Amino acid sequence: MIEISPPSKKSEKNFTTRLESVDEFDRVETVGEMFVDRPKVSCLGVSVHYGDKQALFNINLDLGRNEVLALIGPSGCGKTTFLRCINRMNDTIEGCRVDGEIKIEGAEINHSDADVVSLRSKVGMVFQKPNPFPKSIFDNIAYGPRIHGLSGPKNELDDIVETALKRAGLWEEVSDRLHTPATGLSGGQQQRLCIARAIAVNPEVILMDEPCSALDPIATARIEELIDDLREKFTIAIVTHSMHQAARVSQRTAYFHMGHLVEVGVTDQMFTNPRQRLTEDYITGRFG
């Protein structure tokens, strides 16, 4: 199902000595399978500055088709910053500069001429805290289709809303109260609503920024199942602090440390046999 590239030409240049300490970061090069064949999203040499402070250093990382890529690492390591490069949400932060090449289906998006509106209709995002708009459930889902002019007549919009809610596994729970305020839903339902809202515009990529950190274990399990189902249609990148979650939902995992991408690998292999000392320390809980 997943197409992980065999160590390709690109990844042969990988740095192979084990990084022993943070001091060696100046010379860091990513280890592992950061590139895939026919990537959905490909990032080359991405660096991010917040004012004078550099937050990401020369990141090379692909998102494969129909795969879930987990981004892990200690707080402040740049995983969220990286995620927000892909839909250019960093634009909204004053003083933030993103350098490097980010391509979706081969088209450069990290460029001032690139159309942010259409980019964001292709790349949906789910946030850490459920953030339903203070509108009805229906209007929340219909928000994207409406602003992108995707819906023609009224019943078409009804279909879009129903499909999105069904895909997000929320339809059964809310079909009889579509016009009640979305803020009245439980936290887990709100987060699934946000996922439904994101998929209602038919994106190609979905970015999830710790989508379960505000949820209880049962709601988390439902979202994880959902992520697995969504993989059939979408490319997903998920930031998570839970090693177990990364292991359960993702096919590949990328480990960030202090703005550097330290290691990328097939998830199972990464958790059983990490190649970098830093990765091993993090996933075995020695720090972070």
Added chain:
Amino acid sequence: MTIYLLAAILLVSLSGFYIGKNRASALVVGARIQSLPQYHGLRIALWCGLPALFLLGLWVVLEPFVIQSLVRNSLPPEFFNLSGDEAILAMMEISNLSQGIVGTQSGLPYAEEAASLLISMNQLSDYAMIVVVSVVSLSALVVAQSKVTADFPALESVEKAFNVFIFLSSAVAVLTTVAIVLSLLFESFKFFEQVPLHEFLFGLKWNPQIAIRADQGASTGAFGAVPVFSGTLLIAFVAILVAGPIGLASAVYFAEYANPRVRDVAKPMLELLAGIPTVVYGFFAALTVAPLVRELGLSLGLAVEARSALAAGIVMGIMIIPFISSLADDVITAVPQSLREGSYAMGATQSETIKYVIFPAALPGIVGAFLLAISRAIGETMIVAMAAGLNANLTANPLENVTTVTVQIVVALIGDQEFDDPKTLSAFALGLILFFMTLILNVFALMIVKRYREQYE
């Protein structure tokens, strides 16, 4: 006399503070002390000051009554044969004599004697006051400082005193409100004894002038408040039409678009509008805006009166812009950033985000801001007194001259006042209704704003 005594009490308190502090400090050496030295000092200062001050206040308030009744009782029986007014005059004469004011001699034989009694009693009272207050203050000092020991909980006494103090402060504010409402109510009742309530509330004619002679025109006043209230609402409506869009748009600009440097300079300037005295707005309305509106109207072929609801409303609108802008800015800024991000992430532009996400989220707060601004517009006096008219005119045409509740209250209470005349008393009835109107608006606005706040906390 009282001033010196006050100073003396303060001096005793101050020395009490230092005595207590020093004694407590001396205790600390080596041992653990229950309360910090300054609390011991404060406790003694409070004991020296508060009871003495209370006694002093009581004395000053009660002294005249007690002395007067004593003097009265010393007067010969013929005084008690006088009628009420004459008795008051006699007492005033005695009091004048005691202060050395001579002139209106009515030849009461006992006045001189009573006046000298009054003088001696006043002196006696002063001496007694000095002695009593000093004794209280000093003995408090002695008793209180004897209690300075390592385990004495001085902190708790000070805490209690502080609690009482803040309770009394808020009680003063609340009781003042109650007193204002009661005074309005009682005067209004006097008015409604003369003018029936239904006539006041539903009458369509307002003409408070009552003829002095029966043969003058408009021999009876008319007290139908409808035209007065309709004028008020008309002007408030015009004001909201002006202030609503401008205030809201500037709030959106400051909250969402302006860069921080522009915001830091421009926002205080806008808020300065709220600090301009309303009488200055009045000049502006009467001298600049009203003629402008009139000329503009005439050039369009409209008959605009020299004092129009439109001119007053426009200026009042300018006055309340900062209320709307500042409150709406607060509620828009309070909309969580996560909602903005959610909307941008869906591919919405900034203006779409504002229209479809931020406004709906901030709507209750914005409505609250509008209601507060309306209640402010309804209560505003100076602008309308200068730029709107005096004649009650039942119309919905903003080009005509109308009057407002506040203007009529001013008119009723300017010049000669007779507090048994419905013209004067009508001010209180108008004030009462106005008070209830703005009260209801405020309560509504605060309820809405509060509910909105709860939504995000």
